Amino acid sequence: MDVFVTVVLVVVIALVFDFTNGFHDTANAMATSVATGALKPKVAVLISAVLNLVGAFLSTEVASTVSNGIIREGDGGVQVTPVMIFAGLVGAVIWNLATWYLGLPSSSSHALFGGLIGAAVIGAGVGAVDFGVVLSKVVLPALISPVVAGVVALVATYVAYRITRQATLRGSTAGFRHGQTISASLVSLAHGTNDAQKTMGVITLTLIAAGYQGAGSAPQLWVVLACGLAIALGTYLGGWRIMRTVGKRITDVQAPQGFAAETSSAATILISSHLGFALSTTQVTSGSIVGAGLGKKLATVHWGVVGRIASAWVVTLPAAALVGGLSAWLASSSTAGLVVVAVLALAGGLAFALLARRHPVTHETVNDSDEAPAAERVGASRGRGE
Amino acid sequence: MFLGVDWGAFVVVFATALAATAVIVTAFATGVRLFADGAVESDGGAGAAVPSGGPSRSRPLGATVAGGLCFAVGIAAVLVGLWLIVPQFH
Numbered sequence: 242m243d244v245f246v247t248v249v250l251v252v253v254i255a256l257v258f259d260f261t262n263g264f265h266d267t268a269n270a271m272a273t274s275v276a277t278g279a280l281k282p283k284v285a286v287l288i289s290a291v292l293n294l295v296g297a298f299l300s301t302e303v304a305s306t307v308s309n310g311i312i313r314e315g316d317g318g319v320q321v322t323p324v325m326i327f328a329g330l331v332g333a334v335i336w337n338l339a340t341w342y343l344g345l346p347s348s349s350s351h352a353l354f355g356g357l358i359g360a361a362v363i364g365a366g367v368g369a370v371d372f373g374v375v376l377s378k379v380v381l382p383a384l385i386s387p388v389v390a391g392v393v394a395l396v397a398t399y400v401a402y403r404i405t406r407q408a409t410l411r412g413s414t415a416g417f418r419h420g421q422t423i424s425a426s427l428v429s430l431a432h433g434t435n436d437a438q439k440t441m442g443v444i445t446l447t448l449i450a451a452g453y454q455g456a457g458s459a460p461q462l463w464v465v466l467a468c469g470l471a472i473a474l475g476t477y478l479g480g481w482r483i484m485r486t487v488g489k490r491i492t493d494v495q496a497p498q499g500f501a502a503e504t505s506s507a508a509t510i511l512i513s514s515h516l517g518f519a520l521s522t523t524q525v526t527s528g529s530i531v532g533a534g535l536g537k538k539l540a541t542v543h544w545g546v547v548g549r550i551a552s553a554w555v556v557t558l559p560a561a562a563l564v565g566g567l568s569a570w571l572a573s574s575s576t577a578g579l580v581v582v583a584v585l586a587l588a589g590g591l592a593f594a595l596l597a598r599r600h601p602v603t604h605e606t607v608n609d610s611d612e613a614p615a616a617e618r619v620g621a622s623r624g625r626g627e
Numbered sequence: 628m629f630l631g632v633d634w635g636a637f638v639v640v641f642a643t644a645l646a647a648t649a650v651i652v653t654a655f656a657t658g659v660r661l662f663a664d665g666a667v668e669s670d671g672g673a674g675a676a677v678p679s680g681g682p683s684r685s686r687p688l689g690a691t692v693a694g695g696l697c698f699a700v701g702i703a704a705v706l707v708g709l710w711l712i713v714p715q716f717h
Contacts, residue, residue, distance in 0.1 A: 296712075299712070299713050299714065299715070300714050302714070376630060377630060377632050381630060381632050382632075385632075385637065389640070389641050389644065390644075392641075392645070393641075393644050393645050393648050394648075396645065396648070396649060397648045397649065397652040400649065400652050400653055400656060401652050401655075401656045403656075404653065404656035404657055404659075404660055405656050405659050405660055405663075406660075409667050410659060410660055410663035410665075410666065410667060411663040411666040411667060412659060412662055412663050413659050413660075413663065416655075416658075416659040416662070417655075417659070420655050420701065423701075423705055427705065427708045427709070427712070430709075430712050431712050434712055434713075434714070497656075500652070500655070501648075501652055504648055504651055504652055504655075505644070505648045507708060508644045508647045508648045508651070509640070509644040509648075511708055511711045511712065512640055512643045512644045512647065512711075513640045513644070514711075515711050516636060516639060516640055516643075517636070518633070518636050518637060518640050520640075
């Protein structure tokens with residue numbers, strides 16, 4: 242009975258995590274398209290949601306471990322229990338909601354790794370975590386990804402403006418908007434194949450650990466379906482707060498910049514994952530937008546906003562680890578403790594949702610840049626132009 | 628290998644992404660330029676969603692063909708992208 246309760250709670254929280262993942266990462270693919278007016282906000286999130294759902298069905302191969310080697314799992318290591326997975330997911334969800342409330346793009350994978358690390362340290366001691374792998378798979382890629390994507394986008398933006406005479410040629414704005422829509426859609430599809438798969442893996446490995454499913458078997462249809470729908474629903478409901486930051490507040494993205502940024506993101510993400518050097522979607526797209534800002538003459542990059550995002554990336558892992566650790570400590574005591582954690586997590590999530598309602602960001606206000614100087618605000622509203 | 632990262636693979640990723648993006652963006656922007664054939668967007672390109680009406684003067688056939696070829700590079704890149712994304716293809 243205890244095992245069943247635990248598994249049910251893990252499945253529920255995993256789907257909630259999947260939802261927040263889609264919710265959070267809508268901005269990665271669609272923020273620039275919304276900012277440049279290439280797509281109306283509601284249309285952008287619908288396209289992204291459908292492509293995420295399609296992506297979930299395309300790729301259902303499950304990794305052999307939950308943490309990709311960050312936690313020393315298996316022979317001679319620790320046993321990652323469903324309770325630890327549950328606690329890790331609670332940490333990841335709470336951190337995702339916190340960064341959403343603050344309107345900051347941050348990696349959902351890093352939040353998940355952070356939560357699992359916290360849970361593993363509490364459950365099995367510091368030795369359970371392979372900090373070499375943390376460095377090589379989390380910390381260094383987080384430093385490298387935005388720089389790579391930023392340089393590529395900077396060059397691309399410069400080239401795009403140079404060839405079209407600062408985008409003054411007839412049809413250039415419309416042309417770049419079309420191009421941007423297509424490259425942003427590729428980013429969405431790639432996101433669906435990667436991120437929905439992550440949650441499928443977590444649920445499937447939990448079912449295997451609990452003995453409900455044979456080791457090494459593929460995800461069951463209901464798992465694939467539930468994960469695809471959760472990420473698509475999250476994407477559709479849209480993290481408008483994050484989109485506004487990414488599309489308007491880092492720099493006021495114009496059509497050629499949006500095209501250059503999305504093309505750079507799509508190329509960097511696809512090539513890196515194909516060559517087995519997968520880079521985080523969030524970090525690549527954020528870097529691309531900074532690069533696109535730097536590549537245009539006289540465009541302003543708001544380094545204060547960039548600094549806030551960078552700080553959030555630094556804090557993601559430890560913060561999620563802290564919540565994950567506390568949850569693991571409470572949840573591993575008894576089934577009652579587990580339920581208490583679930584209730585507290587629910588309360589925490591509701592608290593962020595209520596806080597956000599006090600100054601909401603919707604599809605109607607997603608392109609406001611009220612922190613920017615007045616001159617830029619005029620430019621932003623002209624850019625919307627409809 | 629330094630700090631657990633395969634820096635050689637990383638350089639390959641960086642160079643390939645840079646080259647691919649440069650080719651795609653150059654081709655696409657050149658296509659836009661050829662299709663415009665020197666005409667300038669009426670309001671400086673800031674707000675116009677769609678250029679109004681058809682071409683104000685006829686575009687030379689050469690520019691249309693060359694522009695079409697440039698956009699074909701973009702279409703090819705999208706197909707390669709799809710091939711990379713969908714695991715069933717490889």
